[in-house]
Amino acid sequence: MKISFHGACREVTGSCTLVETKKTKFLVDCGMFQGEDFVSSRNFDDFEFKASEIDFVLLTHAHIDHCGRLPKLFKDGFRGKIYCTAATRDLTTLMLTDSAKIIASEALSHGVDPFYSEDDVFFVSKLFKEMPYNEEIIVAGDIRIRLKNSGHILGSSFFEVWAKEGGQEKKMVFSGDLGNSPARIIRDLDIADGADLVFIESTYAGQEHESREEGQKQIRKAIIDCVKNGGTLMIPIFALEKVQEILYELNDLVENKKIPFVPMFLDSPLAIKATEIYKNYEYLYDKESTELIVSGDDLFDFPGLEFTLSAQQSKTINGLKPPKVILAGGGMCMGGRIQYHLKFNLDDENSHVLLVAYQVRGSLGRKLMTGHKSVVVDNSNIPVRAKVSRVNSYSAHADHSALLSWLKKIKNPKPQHVFVVHGEEESNFKFKEDASKKIKTNFIIPEYGQTYEF
Numbered sequence: 181m182k183i184s185f186h187g188a189c190r191e192v193t194g195s196c197t198l199v200e201t202k203k204t205k206f207l208v209d210c211g212m213f214q215g216e217d218f219v220s221s222r223n224f225d226d227f228e229f230k231a232s233e234i235d236f237v238l239l240t241h242a243h244i245d246h247c248g249r250l251p252k253l254f255k256d257g258f259r260g261k262i263y264c265t266a267a268t269r270d271l272t273t274l275m276l277t278d279s280a281k282i283i284a285s286e287a288l289s290h291g292v293d294p295f296y297s298e299d300d301v302f303f304v305s306k307l308f309k310e311m312p313y314n315e316e317i318i319v320a321g322d323i324r325i326r327l328k329n330s331g332h333i334l335g336s337s338f339f340e341v342w343a344k345e346g347g348q349e350k351k352m353v354f355s356g357d358l359g360n361s362p363a364r365i366i367r368d369l370d371i372a373d374g375a376d377l378v379f380i381e382s383t384y385a386g387q388e389h390e391s392r393e394e395g396q397k398q399i400r401k402a403i404i405d406c407v408k409n410g411g412t413l414m415i416p417i418f419a420l421e422k423v424q425e426i427l428y429e430l431n432d433l434v435e436n437k438k439i440p441f442v443p444m445f446l447d448s449p450l451a452i453k454a455t456e457i458y459k460n461y462e463y464l465y466d467k468e469s470t471e472l473i474v475s476g477d478d479l480f481d482f483p484g485l486e487f488t489l490s491a492q493q494s495k496t497i498n499g500l501k502p503p504k505v506i507l508a509g510g511g512m513c514m515g516g517r518i519q520y521h522l523k524f525n526l527d528d529e530n531s532h533v534l535l536v537a538y539q540v541r542g543s544l545g546r547k548l549m550t551g552h553k554s555v556v557v558d559n560s561n562i563p564v565r566a567k568v569s570r571v572n573s574y575s576a577h578a579d580h581s582a583l584l585s586w587l588k589k590i591k592n593p594k595p596q597h598v599f600v601v602h603g604e605e606e607s608n609f610k611f612k613e614d615a616s617k618k619i620k621t622n623f624i625i626p627e628y629g630q631t632y633e634f
């Protein structure tokens with residue numbers, strides 16, 4: 181069996197792992213590379229394998245860094261099935277349709293052809309094959325798979341894969357992205373009982389998250405200060421999970437009168453649509469959220485919140501006198517309506533940018549987070565006078581201790597090799613160094629394009 185790495189090696193984006201047995205070739209995820217731009221130029225490169233030869237894809241979840249090159253795979257000849265949960269199918273279709281528009285506009289500005297179109301998204305969405313959690317299915321003569329809840333976003337999964345070759349069977353576990361338990365809204369991540377080979381993400385390796393209570397405290401304080409200072413509180417959000425978690429928190433703060441009244445806006449058509457999909461999958465929610473729904477509460481709506489779908493509605497927000505709170509996409513401030521609000525408010529010392537998501541190296545969000553005194557937004561140089569702060573309680577990723585604890589529970593069999601992926605190089609090595617002391621196995625930090633044989 182051969183395993184080769186085609187993304188998310190010593191970096192966080194572009195997840196794509198190719199597994200080849202004598203009879204079958206399949207990918208785990210086919211994500212987009214992201215960095216300075218929403219769409220990194222590397223996405224335009226050819227795949228190092230033949231798309232038409234891939235038998236199927238295992239898709240862990242709907243984040244664009246895991247699914248964003250699927251339409252390109254279709255365009256290049258892939259016609260197999262894409263196995264995932266029903267929620268992942270719906271959310272992925274939404275995310276890919278949205279990213280096709282961004283790709284078209286970024287490609288135009290760079291004078292190149294987009295690497296896929298909305299038509300490719302339409303056709304690739306016909307290849308999804310939904311499957312439930314915890315059920316083993318045979319997907320090829322030599323391959324069985326099972327999905328388990330990874331507690332990261334709605335519908336997210338890690339894959340258990342059994343591959344037979346030469347009379348021997350090897351079990352592999354692909355973590356996808358692992359959730360930050362206890363999760364809000366969705367259920368906490370499952371454990372994998374055993375594996376010969378493990379592929380583990382390491383986004384937050386070397387870091388520990390603050391508690392959820394601490395996160396709510398910081399949001400509450402930011403809102404109270406925003407009202408007191410008469411400023412604009414801007415919260416850049418991702419359309420999946422992050423925004424639903426923040427709405428859940430705001431719902432609690434408003435309905436239990438823990439904050440003064442202030443107009444709030446969810447200014448992201450994508451987040452509004454993703455929230456509607458969340459509502460179709462209430463059966464995947466955890467006990468606490470289910471109880472709130474049964475009591476008649478709408479988790480994602482409360483007095484004072486306005487959903488601004490159209491561009492026209494969005495523009496009226498800046499005409500409104502502060503204080504106000506704006507939740508806008510995108511989460512790393514690359515593209516999305518947050519850019520418009522940053523351009524308008526970054527030079528106002530009464531305003532505040534509250535970062536609640538991971539900020540990839542090179543992104544505008546990362547620049548703000550690391551204290552740049554001026555930044556370029558939408559081709560204009562804007563001085564940063566607004567306060568910028570970061571809350572890391574709302575990460576949808578497991579922190580260092582949680583990653584280690586999940587890995588330690590894989591015992592029957594114990595992994596012989598653990599590939600550390602989906603993390604910046606520094607995080608990869610921090611994880612390897614610490615985990616090697618606690619778990620006796622071979623830790624490998626693969627490089628892009630590298631192949632391993634077993």
Ligand SMILES: [Zn+2]
Nearest residue numbers: 241243332357
């Ligand atoms: Zn993810």
